[in-house]
Amino acid sequence: MTLAASSKAQLDGTRPEGSRDEREAAAQVREMFTRIAPRYDFLNHLLSFSLDHVWRWRTARRFRTILMRPRARVLDLCCGTGDLAFALDRVRSGSAAPSASREARRPVIGSDFVEPMLVRAREKARVAQRAVVFSAADALHLPFQDASFDLVTSAFGFRNLANYEQGLREIARVLKPGGEVGILEFSEPGSGVMGALFRFYFRRILPRIGGAISGDRQAYAYLPGSVAKFPSPAGLAALLEKTGYAEVRVASWNFGSVILHSARRA
Numbered sequence: 001m002t003l004a005a006s007s008k009a010q011l012d013g014t015r016p017e018g019s020r021d022e023r024e025a026a027a028q029v030r031e032m033f034t035r036i037a038p039r040y041d042f043l044n045h046l047l048s049f050s051l052d053h054v055w056r057w058r059t060a061r062r063f064r065t066i067l068m069r070p071r072a073r074v075l076d077l078c079c080g081t082g083d084l085a086f087a088l089d090r091v092r093s094g095s096a097a098p099s100a101s102r103e104a105r106r107p108v109i110g111s112d113f114v115e116p117m118l119v120r121a122r123e124k125a126r127v128a129q130r131a132v133v134f135s136a137a138d139a140l141h142l143p144f145q146d147a148s149f150d151l152v153t154s155a156f157g158f159r160n161l162a163n164y165e166q167g168l169r170e171i172a173r174v175l176k177p178g179g180e181v182g183i184l185e186f187s188e189p190g191s192g193v194m195g196a197l198f199r200f201y202f203r204r205i206l207p208r209i210g211g212a213i214s215g216d217r218q219a220y221a222y223l224p225g226s227v228a229k230f231p232s233p234a235g236l237a238a239l240l241e242k243t244g245y246a247e248v249r250v251a252s253w254n255f256g257s258v259i260l261h262s263a264r265r266a
């Protein structure tokens with residue numbers, strides 16, 4: 001699956017090739033992640049040289065003030081196999097043994113609309129004794145009440161939504177006033193030698209390795225294509241402000257190729 005060549009630079013949401021509307025885009029995204037779920041973790045760590053762990057850990061640390069409140073309600077959207085949710089729980093539990101203060105703290109909730117991802121996430125939580133629960137949910141139609149979370153995060157998932165504005169409004173709906181959002185995403189790297197090198201790797205090398213190992217060339221061609229079409233950091237910051245958030249902050253890592261947006265629900 002590649003992105004339609006005729007797409008405009010900043011889409012309303014992702015549009016995998018052949019999808020004519022939001023419903024078809026979401027269906028294609030769901031099918032794609034269902035297909036690659038068995039190799040997802042392995043390829044993630046391999047293709048990022050395990051830097052993905054560092055990016056998620058930094059993201060979790062960014063919200064430690066909220067996470068240290070044991071009764072704070074935390075939701076990780078598009079959680080996949082759960083790695084950001086686990087990082088959030090690790091920050092929350094501090095240096096204590098995972099099971100030590102389990103009863104005292106509210107479990108982080110991870111949600112995703114691909115069941116094979118959630119099956120893996122639940123197994124990882126069981127093995128690592130993490131206080132995280134996983135439930136199936138579409139990020140654009142969350143089954144949670146208004147104003148019910150203190151923190152909502154997403155790592156490398158938001159870009160795949162069929163409607164970015166609706167995604168941000170839905171997050172704002174479930175956040176308590178003053179609650180925070182964190183969106184970790186890939187972005188087009190900056191100029192300079194390292195940016196150019198990374199661009200070459202991301203566009204030319206990564207899709208080949210990912211395609212060869214997963215047996216799904218379309219899925220790994222979709223990755224750089226969808227990043228190229230995703231709003232710029234300034235564009236996403238503006239969309240956050242438009243959809244009811246304040247104190248928008250942008251952190252840029254890995255030569256501008258990984259961006260964390262954080263903001264507070266106004």
Ligand SMILES: C[S@@+](CC[C@H](N)C(=O)[O-])C[C@H]1O[C@@H](n2cnc3c(N)ncnc32)[C@H](O)[C@@H]1O
Pocket residue numbers: 026029030033044077078079080081082083084111112113114117137138139140154155156157158160161162
């Ligand atoms: C690239 S993976 C990221 C997984 C995980 N957050 C991580 O850091 O590895 C993107 C995930 O977003 C999920 N996803 C995409 N669109 C979604 C939607 N509308 N609702 C819920 N999950 C969605 C996919 O099923 C997939 O598991």
